[in-house]
Amino acid sequence: MTELEKIGSDAKRAKNALLKLSEEKKNEILKKCADNLIKRADEIIGENKRDISFARESGLNEGLIDRLMLDEKRIAAMAEGLRQIAALSGVLNEVIDEFDRPNGMHIRAVRVPFGVVGIIYEARPNVTADAFGLTFKTGNAVILKGGKEAINSNMAIVKVLCDTLEENNVLRECLQLIENNDRNVTNEFMKLKQYVDVLIPRGGAGLIRAVVENATIPVIETGTGNCHIYVDESADINMAVNIIFNAKTQRISVCNACESLVVHEGIKDALLPALQRKLSEKNVELRGDEAARAVLGDDCIPATDEDYGREYLDYILSIKTVSDVDEAIAHINKYSTGHSECIITENKENAEKFLLEIDSACVYHNVSTRFTDGFEFGFGAEIGISTQKLHARGPMGLKALTTYKYEIEGNGQVRG
């Protein structure tokens, strides 16, 4: 048995024990975990300092170091996250469907945990507590593989959480961290199909691609968003400028930020100068096609085909001019990552067409794409945004961490 198989086998044992833990008990433990994170903050911050100093030595950039850094305030936010999860209604054991068959069998579909969930993520230690909270609440054992730059921080956080589990007579193995940072171990983890039911990568496009290409465990693909806003001929110009400004600049590093504007040729002369003025407040760079540049001049640099496919995560917006809603839909379905797209229009028929034909998880009419988010949708928590169509699509709350099982009761039925 390899080191990882041992982890997998321990997780399987832990998930069986978790099945018998009541919702109340789980919530109580989550709150104690929150208390202990705060009580033992110094211990975590001490280990985090080691990670930070290694990170500086190895020349990690300041943006990444900022994500890695923990202080009392951030630890308090982690703890608050666990308390919020504890306060959510449980989703397990819900009878999703129930019916009788002519032969007298009674069939129930019941919501149950996946069992063992694997999560692979980057050097963001806050994900460690968050991923534990969501999986524990939904009755899953979890195996975490975090970015190597955060290893000491993660080990410290996991120690606090596992100690709390143990103090409450729950198996520590409900939460396990893979401490070996060898790339081969990560690859083996992605194929640990005998023990792990579902794998969720959380991070940038490169991480997600690596998981999708290597995993044999079923994956929920999350995250990358090349989100489009299409401004139709009949749009309200003020609304369009406000929504685009919000979706582009309110937070540039997130997957639901707008990356590309598609504009109807009949409204471009009225829209683009007003939009340019507004976006210049944040120094947004515009990259457009010829028709857009004819309106905006040299302040808009020429867009290449590659621009239309990019998730900039930066103060940059590409612009494509189209002659009707059909051309807009075709352009978006070609370049989108299937995350979130929006039409701004006062034309009901065009809005309906857009909602029907755009092949993305979230399709908006006159609303900023920034709302694609578990909290904004009212799910109370979020494990990520699914950009695949299997299992869950869009913001994933607690239910996305469950599956169902058929329970069939009878009195001796056999098949004829």
Place this chain on the structure above:
Amino acid sequence: MTELEKIGSDAKRAKNALLKLSEEKKNEILKKCADNLIKRADEIIGENKRDISFARESGLNEGLIDRLMLDEKRIAAMAEGLRQIAALSGVLNEVIDEFDRPNGMHIRAVRVPFGVVGIIYEARPNVTADAFGLTFKTGNAVILKGGKEAINSNMAIVKVLCDTLEENNVLRECLQLIENNDRNVTNEFMKLKQYVDVLIPRGGAGLIRAVVENATIPVIETGTGNCHIYVDESADINMAVNIIFNAKTQRISVCNACESLVVHEGIKDALLPALQRKLSEKNVELRGDEAARAVLGDDCIPATDEDYGREYLDYILSIKTVSDVDEAIAHINKYSTGHSECIITENKENAEKFLLEIDSACVYHNVSTRFTDGFEFGFGAEIGISTQKLHARGPMGLKALTTYKYEIEGNGQVRG
């Protein structure tokens, strides 16, 4: 653009057109497909004869040749399958969830097709018509890759179906068959992520493993069933014998057949001799542990550890003796493929424990495992039995071929 990318891109175009086709029109076309299969049966049978003669030349065994063979009766059954699918209620456009947010956004989750579905299967030409019927009904374009031994039969069936699509002004590319049998092409197909939303392998364990290991497209894993029946101490002996006889022998080659018996030591002396007598009607070979052999004698050969992990698909049953329901559950969860398991007991508490703790798609109490089937569950059709936990579990009907999309309506909401 490779040959396969062309197929993928054509499928994407076809799926967009399918979105606008009404349920009535789709049902009408399915019925015309059924009519045309019967009208053009000679054409199909002629091509099937070529496959059969190649198969004999290359020494394919008679069991496989029988699966490959088409005659008028089997083509009529294919046609009847399409008519039955046409008669089912449609599942698209259902509003699965709908709610308002405090900021006035209205959110709807609507059931929509996957888009493009890929199906990889073995040399069973009846799957060709069946897979088309189910995917077309659910608004999906489909790309098929069938076993090379059935290529001429599949091409003939696809031609009839595509001609019917075209006669009804629907794009032929709603249904495409990969005609190139090069293994590299199949491997490329499994990674055609840009165009294909979901991949469903239908076939034996080897095929499924190859797809799971190589695909980057999300896969729904189907099929293999190492199904267990546990006879608890308080079981009704007659019921137990009847259920085991049915689950083991009614049809041995299917994934919901019973492969392993787990028996409480307190009932083995009463159960096993009666069971042995009944199973001897079908010459079932028994392979048991020492406790079972102590009762059954040399007619029961010793079981190895490997036996407990096998899906025999044959007149063979393994037997494991346990001292209580907990040991039974642990044994089953260790060896099962997560398909279907059954407890036979009159003890309500043990039944509940078994239903809760067994980690399989379908868990039965006093019912034969042979009922794990879309038709027997009343779904009216079946694309397969999922043995994974992502998306769909157990028998998959029409809904399993759909996903959902969030449609969000507002009047200028931006995120603060």
